[in-house]
Every structure is written in C-alpha cells, then in structure tokens.
Amino acid sequence: MKKKFVVVLFILLLGFGFSFIPVQSVKAESVTSGYFVDAYRTAEMYNSKGDSLDKAVSENSDWYLGKTIDINGTNYYQIGKDEYLNSSDSYIYRDRPEVIRVTTDEDVPVYDHNFVESSKVALAPGTYWYSDRVISTSDGMPFVRIATDEYVGMWYVIQQSFTEKY
Known part of the structure; x- marks a missing residue:
C-alpha cells in the first residue's frame, strides 16, 4: 500500500513539475510541399538531367511532389530521389x-486537367457535388475536381462543407 502511494505521489509531482516547463511552439515541416502529382497515363520516369530511367509509373497513380524543375522549357515533377515525371x-x-x-x-462548363472544355458534360444549376482536389492554371485560377479528370472553375461554386483529412 505504501509503495502504491509513493508511486502515485511521484507521478503527481512529476506531472505538476512538467506544468511549469515553458511551452515552445514549433512549426512542423512537411516532407512534401503539400502538393501531389497525378500520372494520368503510364508515365516514363526521368532523372534531373532529363535522361530516361527506363522505368515508368502506372496510369492514375498519385505521388507526393518533392519539387518542380524546368528542363528545356518543360516542367518535371519530383516523385523520388532523382526521379521525375514529365508534365x-x-x-x-x-x-x-x-x-x-x-x-x-x-449550366457550368466542365474541363479536363489541361483546362480543355468538355462538350459532353456540364453541371446543372443548384446541384451539389463532392470534390476532393483542386488544380490551378498557370495564372493561378483554381478548378475543383468533381469526377475523374473533370473539373469546374471555383468561381461557379460555393463550398457547402469541408472535410478535414489527416
């Protein structure tokens, strides 16, 4: 009984002591930039010099984006150590x-990831849609995805609810 009392007292004192330690806010740095890369077709992999690695990633595979580099006017997206996908x-x-x-x-026009308008589909006024990702034009205009490779301009829609993802 005396041993349990000493252990409980020790834990309480330890917890009380830690309450006086100053709190320091630390910014957590992500491994990624917060962006992802979608290979919308089977995509060959390249090194940072633009040379083929004779490897490919599968269609519709998603990768964390490390950084973007420019090789001869073309963007390449880093998905691994010295492994890049062509834009x-x-x-x-x-x-x-x-x-x-x-x-x-x-009706709202629907576009693909290259911002080419679809002649086959449009969104009806007042309809609700689930969206899971956003892409942007080179000018920074945001588009939200409403189906596989189907996007609408953000200025046509309003957010109804947001789901936080961990």
Missing part, C-alpha cells in the same frame, strides 16, 4: 475534400 504525362494538385454547390443559373 506532359502528369499534373500537380492539392487535396481539398469538400461538398460544393453550383451557384449559377446556367
């Missing part, structure tokens, strides 16, 4: 899980 085979995006609602009174 002609892939694109970058950010996770953004949310439910959106179309706010216009007219």
Whole structure:
C-alpha cells in the first residue's frame, strides 16, 4: 500500500513539475510541399538531367511532389530521389475534400486537367457535388475536381462543407 502511494505521489509531482516547463511552439515541416502529382497515363520516369530511367509509373497513380524543375522549357515533377515525371504525362494538385454547390443559373462548363472544355458534360444549376482536389492554371485560377479528370472553375461554386483529412 505504501509503495502504491509513493508511486502515485511521484507521478503527481512529476506531472505538476512538467506544468511549469515553458511551452515552445514549433512549426512542423512537411516532407512534401503539400502538393501531389497525378500520372494520368503510364508515365516514363526521368532523372534531373532529363535522361530516361527506363522505368515508368502506372496510369492514375498519385505521388507526393518533392519539387518542380524546368528542363528545356518543360516542367518535371519530383516523385523520388532523382526521379521525375514529365508534365506532359502528369499534373500537380492539392487535396481539398469538400461538398460544393453550383451557384449559377446556367449550366457550368466542365474541363479536363489541361483546362480543355468538355462538350459532353456540364453541371446543372443548384446541384451539389463532392470534390476532393483542386488544380490551378498557370495564372493561378483554381478548378475543383468533381469526377475523374473533370473539373469546374471555383468561381461557379460555393463550398457547402469541408472535410478535414489527416
């Protein structure tokens, strides 16, 4: 009984002592930039000099983006140690899980990841959609994904709910 009392007292004193230690805020640094790379077709891998590695990643595979480099005017996205994907085979995006609602009174055009408008589909006014990622044009105009390789301009929709992802 005396031994249990000493252990409990020790734990209480230890906890009390730790309460006086100053709190220091530390910014957690991510391993990634917060961006991901989607290989929308089978994509050959390259090194940082632009040489083929004779390896490829599979279609519709997603990778953390390390950094973006420019080789002869073409962007390459780092997915591993000295392993890059050509921007002609892939694109970058950010996770953004949310439910959106179309706010216009007219149909909303749908685009692919290259920002080419689809002639086959449009979103009806007032409809709700689940979106999981956002991409941006080179000018910074954001588009949200509503289906596989189907995106709408963010200015046509309003966020209804946001789902935080850990």
